[in-house]
Amino acid sequence: MNKPYHWNRRCVLRASGVTIALPGLESIQTTHAGEASDALEEPKAKRFVCVGTYLGFYQEAFFPKQSGRNYELSELLRELGEFRDEFTVFSGFDHQAPNGHAAWNNFLCGQTPNEYSLDQRIADHLGASYRYPSFQLSAGKASQTMSHTKQGIALPMVQRPSVLYSKLFASDADRHRTEYLLRSGRSAMDSVLEDARQLQRSVSKADQVKLGEYFDSIREVERRMSRNLELGEVTHTTDYKLPDYDPVAPTMQLEAEKLMYDLMALAIETDSTPVLSLFIGGLGQVFTIDGETLQAGYHALSHHGNDPDAIRDLIRVEREHMKCFAHFLGLLKSKTDASGVSLLDSTIVLLGTGMGDASRHANRNLPTLVAGGGFNHGQHVANDSSSNQPRLLGDLYITLMQHFGMSVETFSNATRNLNDLLTS
Numbered sequence: 001m002n003k004p005y006h007w008n009r010r011c012v013l014r015a016s017g018v019t020i021a022l023p024g025l026e027s028i029q030t031t032h033a034g035e036a037s038d039a040l041e042e043p044k045a046k047r048f049v050c051v052g053t054y055l056g057f058y059q060e061a062f063f064p065k066q067s068g069r070n071y072e073l074s075e076l077l078r079e080l081g082e083f084r085d086e087f088t089v090f091s092g093f094d095h096q097a098p099n100g101h102a103a104w105n106n107f108l109c110g111q112t113p114n115e116y117s118l119d120q121r122i123a124d125h126l127g128a129s130y131r132y133p134s135f136q137l138s139a140g141k142a143s144q145t146m147s148h149t150k151q152g153i154a155l156p157m158v159q160r161p162s163v164l165y166s167k168l169f170a171s172d173a174d175r176h177r178t179e180y181l182l183r184s185g186r187s188a189m190d191s192v193l194e195d196a197r198q199l200q201r202s203v204s205k206a207d208q209v210k211l212g213e214y215f216d217s218i219r220e221v222e223r224r225m226s227r228n229l230e231l232g233e234v235t236h237t238t239d240y241k242l243p244d245y246d247p248v249a250p251t252m253q254l255e256a257e258k259l260m261y262d263l264m265a266l267a268i269e270t271d272s273t274p275v276l277s278l279f280i281g282g283l284g285q286v287f288t289i290d291g292e293t294l295q296a297g298y299h300a301l302s303h304h305g306n307d308p309d310a311i312r313d314l315i316r317v318e319r320e321h322m323k324c325f326a327h328f329l330g331l332l333k334s335k336t337d338a339s340g341v342s343l344l345d346s347t348i349v350l351l352g353t354g355m356g357d358a359s360r361h362a363n364r365n366l367p368t369l370v371a372g373g374g375f376n377h378g379q380h381v382a383n384d385s386s387s388n389q390p391r392l393l394g395d396l397y398i399t400l401m402q403h404f405g406m407s408v409e410t411f412s413n414a415t416r417n418l419n420d421l422l423t424s
């Protein structure tokens with residue numbers, strides 16, 4: 001008679017149509033399909049995360065006033081204060097690309113829109129042995145394209161956190177079953193509980209602790225998703241036409257953003273994909289922050305026209321984005337892979353935008369930040385864009401790709417790198 005539960009050495013638990021991927025464990029060393037176990041040398045980074053904000057950031061609140069290592073954190077960067085030595089902020093960098101919202105996807109594509117994007121170049125290099133070579137996600141309506149294949153095809157984005165959750169943890173169940181599971185208050189862990197207990201008894205003490213924390217984090221994400229489903233039904237029955245499955249209203253973008261970050265951290269912890277991109281939209285939604293409804297919609301605030309009240313509210317929204325981002329960095333820093341290395345140290349995280357100044361639709365001086373990945377961080381790199389040969393944002397991308405072991409010397413119109421600043 002077959003056992004009702006089983007776990008396999010490809011680091012998943014399966015039962016009753018539910019799949020639970022497991023974090024990297026020192027007790028169970030695995031390799032991806034087709035990957036040699038005696039590889040000569042691993043790249044310095046193993047995963048790539050890219051976060052792009054459609055409306056950018058208010059530059060005076062994002063960029064530090066001083067350059068180098070002794071800079072003072074700006075108003076927005078103060079939300080990342082505990083990670084000061086684990087990120088580098090860049091000013092004066094762009095692709096010398098056209099201006100306007102229509103050219104926003106230059107962010108990952110370079111000087112020419114809709115070309116082979118940075119995340120997909122890295123996914124094509126790292127993702128061959130993964131079930132999901134990359135995930136393209138969106139918090140808020142995906143009003144722009146962000147990721148493009150080598151053929152220039154724009155990849156669609158997952159906008160619902162529960163769809164990503166279903167792919168990661170209930171990929172064999174249809175979406176209605178996943179919704180029922182969330183609404184019933186049950187957990188995907190319930191189906192594999194006995195198997196999980198057996199696994200915890202068979203691994204080292206360190207792995208037992210890691211599994212316990214991981215299982216708790218799955219349950220917490222499920223609880224929050226269930227609360228969001230209920231909130232969406234109650235709050236937005238008149239202003240928002242609910243879709244058939246887990247509604248996320250425009251005004252709930254910040255809640256969706258937090259969930260996406262949590263699920264992204266789980267995807268990295270389970271090594272489910274090597275590449276994740278998250279688009280943070282910005283249209284007419286009016287946010288309520290700390291109990292106060294802002295004076296205008298997010299997009300209208302970005303066209304502040306130097307009005308102090310509009311700038312104040314815009315920065316409040318951007319500060320919420322940075323808080324979510326800081327939470328994500330904290331999740332990566334607190335978890336380790338099978339080798340005991342912090343997930344933040346082995347993951348390059350790029351935060352940026354294709355919009356330098358949304359108020360003027362200017363695509364110059366793009367706010368950019370890189371965290372993790374084992375780089376030489378803790379600095380503000382200020383580029384003199386007025387020089388005869390200014391460094392380009394593509395030069396940074398070349399360094400990122402080389403950190404993954406890719407043999408590249410160019411990206412779009414960029415032909416140099418920033419290795420002297422980040423790797424020396």
